[in-house]
Amino acid sequence: MVEKLKIGYRIVGTIKDVKGHCNAGHKKGDKLELSGHNTGGLCGFFYHDIFPFIIMLQFGGGFPAEWVEDQDIVELECMDKMNAVKIELRRIKDED
Secondary structure (H helix, E strand, O other), rough: OOOOOOOOOOOEEEEEEOOEEEEEOOOOOOOOOOOOOOOOOOOOOHHHHHHHHHHHHHHHOOOOHHHHOOOEEEEOOOOHHOEEEEEEEEOOOOOO
């Protein structure tokens, strides 16, 4: 079995809302481990869209301070606006 890569910070995605029906089966409250090497089971289309934000958080990047309240959290919505899924990406810093 291949060992999990531990590069950068751990990123946890939490599904915050689903408007309509998600064809990939994501439900409010689902938690996913995400990284540049791990889709965590997230819909491929959604993962493709949020990949730059995952990488930014994983490797310590952020937005200008005046744009966001918390540099460790980003909320994003999938491209299917009729069945929009909202995800919160959270950078986890307090682990060894």
